[in-house]
Amino acid sequence: MAATVGIVGVGLVGSAAAYAIALSGIAGRIVLVDHVPALAQAQAEDIAHAVPFASATQVEAGDYDRLAGAEVVIIAAGVNQKPGETRIALLSRNAAVFASVVGEVRRVAPDAILLVATNPVDVMTEITTRLSGLPPGRVIGSGTILDTARFRSLLGRHLGISPQSVHAYVLGEHGDSEVLAWSTARAGSVGIRDFAAQVGAAITDQVRAEIDDGVRRAAYRIIAGKGATNYGIGAGLMRLTRAVLRDEGAVLSVSIHTPLVAGVRDVALSIPRVVNRRGVTADLMPDLDAAETEALHRSARLLADLAAEVRL
Numbered sequence: 001m002a003a004t005v006g007i008v009g010v011g012l013v014g015s016a017a018a019y020a021i022a023l024s025g026i027a028g029r030i031v032l033v034d035h036v037p038a039l040a041q042a043q044a045e046d047i048a049h050a051v052p053f054a055s056a057t058q059v060e061a062g063d064y065d066r067l068a069g070a071e072v073v074i075i076a077a078g079v080n081q082k083p084g085e086t087r088i089a090l091l092s093r094n095a096a097v098f099a100s101v102v103g104e105v106r107r108v109a110p111d112a113i114l115l116v117a118t119n120p121v122d123v124m125t126e127i128t129t130r131l132s133g134l135p136p137g138r139v140i141g142s143g144t145i146l147d148t149a150r151f152r153s154l155l156g157r158h159l160g161i162s163p164q165s166v167h168a169y170v171l172g173e174h175g176d177s178e179v180l181a182w183s184t185a186r187a188g189s190v191g192i193r194d195f196a197a198q199v200g201a202a203i204t205d206q207v208r209a210e211i212d213d214g215v216r217r218a219a220y221r222i223i224a225g226k227g228a229t230n231y232g233i234g235a236g237l238m239r240l241t242r243a244v245l246r247d248e249g250a251v252l253s254v255s256i257h258t259p260l261v262a263g264v265r266d267v268a269l270s271i272p273r274v275v276n277r278r279g280v281t282a283d284l285m286p287d288l289d290a291a292e293t294e295a296l297h298r299s300a301r302l303l304a305d306l307a308a309e310v311r312l
């Protein structure tokens, strides 16, 4: 039977995910839920009109009960950043939203893999894991899937190769403390610095600083320009949903509760992980240099401290 994907919170991010999933044809049915039912209804109707051009996906809106039987539920409910605002500043407001949303989703779709997009996504993933009582591998935050895409895109552009042929990851927080893992970045199977030298596109300190800024500050720039980011994360959530529904065993940088990472216990953050129908089934911790390891420790510490302050 074709898979059902539920999406709770269908503003800019939830609707972009629904649109990407509908066009990709990976789900048989997409159910949109929002605490503004008229918005969910309108998004479903609009996206349904795109479907005949691409797939046979059924797109509908409804209340939580319509999520029954869903294999995957994406949660993108809550507030987004105003220009200049950090993701972390959203925490108390979005924790309050999740206090009601997660229980409703678990009640109607107890077997679903939960994909969390709401910011600050790592802490929201930790909160969702606690509220749901699910094993950590079944509650997956989109984490740095988007930052990794930004990193690959900028590196690919600099080196003149496709982003899909760049193997490079962003680790830690999806946010200001994230860690670009330069030391393990590769073009095909060649170290990024060697390849850059071969093609006459050296990664100077200035290039490195520009790419770092292009990744780390992307959301701030886009939000200043258009009020939100949605297409990148919409495609990222589609990619993650596909890895689950098709049991791909894809390696993606996503956030789950992790017992011990970079010397910090019990924290949700991103490292490359294997994603398949059972959720996350393995981690692939890159072999970082000393500076990156220290930066990952700081990022993990920050996230663990924030999550410890949340009272549910």
Ligand SMILES: NC(=O)C1=CN([C@@H]2O[C@H](COP(=O)(O)OP(=O)(O)OC[C@H]3O[C@@H](n4cnc5c(N)ncnc54)[C@H](O)[C@@H]3O)[C@@H](O)[C@H]2O)C=CC1
Pocket: 008, 009, 010, 011, 012, 013, 014, 033, 034, 035, 036, 039, 076, 077, 078, 079, 080, 081, 090, 094, 097, 100, 101, 116, 117, 118, 119, 120, 121, 142, 143, 146, 174, 228, 229, 230, 233
């Ligand atoms: N993980 C990532 O890489 C990214 C995460 N985000 C985050 O995604 C979240 C959503 O952002 P946008 O879609 O731009 O915001 P939005 O304001 O456009 O949409 C949020 C939706 O959530 C709904 N909502 C609020 N409380 C709800 C509840 N209790 N139950 C059901 N629905 C509820 C609202 O009615 C609204 O439709 C934000 O926290 C934002 O920061 C945004 C971009 C990238």
Ligand SMILES: CC(=O)C(=O)O
Pocket: 081, 087, 119, 146, 218, 219, 229, 233
């Ligand atoms: C808003 C956000 O988290 C992003 O675009 O990275």
